[in-house]
Amino acid sequence: MQKATNANSIPVLMYHHVTANGGSLSVSAINFEKQMRGLAERGYTTLTSSQFADFITGKAPVPKKSLLITFDDGYLDNWVYAHPVLKRYELNAMLFAVTGLIGNGPVRPHSGQVGVQVPDCPPHKLAKEIMFSENPDPVMLRWDEIREMVSEGTFEIHSHTSTHKRWDLLSDASINKNSSFRHDLSTSRDTLVEQLGGVSDHFCWPQGYFDDDYKSIARSLGFNYLYTTDARGMNVANGDTTHIYRFAVRNRPFGWLGQRLWLATNPVLAPLYNAWKSRSDARKQKRKSSH
Numbered sequence: 001m002q003k004a005t006n007a008n009s010i011p012v013l014m015y016h017h018v019t020a021n022g023g024s025l026s027v028s029a030i031n032f033e034k035q036m037r038g039l040a041e042r043g044y045t046t047l048t049s050s051q052f053a054d055f056i057t058g059k060a061p062v063p064k065k066s067l068l069i070t071f072d073d074g075y076l077d078n079w080v081y082a083h084p085v086l087k088r089y090e091l092n093a094m095l096f097a098v099t100g101l102i103g104n105g106p107v108r109p110h111s112g113q114v115g116v117q118v119p120d121c122p123p124h125k126l127a128k129e130i131m132f133s134e135n136p137d138p139v140m141l142r143w144d145e146i147r148e149m150v151s152e153g154t155f156e157i158h159s160h161t162s163t164h165k166r167w168d169l170l171s172d173a174s175i176n177k178n179s180s181f182r183h184d185l186s187t188s189r190d191t192l193v194e195q196l197g198g199v200s201d202h203f204c205w206p207q208g209y210f211d212d213d214y215k216s217i218a219r220s221l222g223f224n225y226l227y228t229t230d231a232r233g234m235n236v237a238n239g240d241t242t243h244i245y246r247f248a249v250r251n252r253p254f255g256w257l258g259q260r261l262w263l264a265t266n267p268v269l270a271p272l273y274n275a276w277k278s279r280s281d282a283r284k285q286k287r288k289s290s291h
Contacts, residue, residue, distance in 0.1 A: 006061035009234040010052060011264040012068040012227070013257075014246040015093075017124055018081040022251040025124040029081045029111065031253055038254025039067075040089040044261075049094055049156055049202050053225055058238040067261065069093035070227065070246060072160060072204060073131070074102055076138070077121035079145045084112025086154040096160035096204035096227065097146070099191040103137045107144050132164075143195050150196065157196060159223070162187040164206045182217050189221060201225060215242055232274040232281075234264070 015027060022028030027035070039046070045066040047055070052068050054060040069086075071078050074097035086093060109116035119138075122130070127139040149155040161184045167177040185203070192199040201224040205214070208229030218226055224241055231247035247264065250256060264270055 005064055007055070007064050007066045007265070008267055009236045009265050009270070010047065010055060010062070010066055010068055011261055012052075012070060012235060012244060012246040014229065014248045015069070015071045015082070016073060017075055017077050017121070017127065018085075019077050019121045019123065020081075021123075023123045025248075026077075027249060027251045029085075031251055032082060033085050034253040035249070035257050036085050036089045036091055038258060040091060042258070046091045046093065048092060049158065049200055049225070052235075053202075053241075055237060056225075056235055056239050056241055056244070061237075070204070071095045071155075073098050073164070074141045074146075074160070075121070075127060075131075076108070076119060076141055076145075077127075078155070079108070079141055079149060080110045080118050080121055083149050083152075083154050084110050087112065087152055092153055093155050094158055094202065095146075095149075095155045096158050097141070097192075098131075098160050098162065098164045098206070099188045099195075100162035101131060101136045101140045101164070102146065102195075103140060103142050105137065105142045105144070107142070107148060147196070156200070157192065158200050158202045158204065159185065159188045159192060160204050161185055161206050162191065166207050166209055168209060168211070178213050178217060181214055182221070185218060185221055185223070203227065205229070232278045234270055234274070 017026035018029055018032045019026045020029055022031060043065055045063045047062060047066050047068050051062060055062045071082065071093055074095060078095060109118050111118050122139065130136060130139045146157055150157060163184050165184065167175065167180040189199045201222055203218055203223035204227040215226065225244060226242045227244045227246060230245055233245040235245055247260065263273055
């Protein structure tokens, strides 16, 4: 029997940080290099957003060993550590940027340059504190850095709202979560048009939260491909474009990632694994809520 040459599902990798030492929501620069080198050496194809869209809508097949790399938020370390590695191995990724936190200023050094001192890129907890401070610039990307990443083909830029707020959790009676979310997403869309000349129809939910109202609003604003933090499913041709599954990449060398990719695309084992993990998640949540 001839082996299939096209993918039956597309795993979507979720990163936040690539830093010197790794940690919570962060892959170390060394392990990220090992992961990307492993993908390149083993013949994986990193898809663009349009290639992924054509696959999931059933318009066009993609090679068997295809995947999508995504980054959330828009941290400076994506430029300092991830960009030069992606460029070295001729791979590409999608970045969901919190547009209201992206600033202006000169392009800073990155680790692919010789004889330069790169900016300090703190771990996630501290980066998050600075990210939402009055001056997020020390940990967030600048527009000129983004434009250079785009021009060199390492990153595409997509919306992650303008503020990254969970409007559903804000208790102020004057706040309507739906109108606030609509304004937040509209502002992000307008900023991307102003800064980059256009906006895609791909969008990632801040903090993974969405409901039916949010999905309806996103679609009404022209966003047709909606990315979750839900890892318990497979992205298949003619699948649900409003619920794109992603799994978080751990701070480990390529061996772990290679095994996870194999499991994520196995047509028999992947559904069994996802069902088992879903039951396990439900039990953990039940125990947590009972305490």
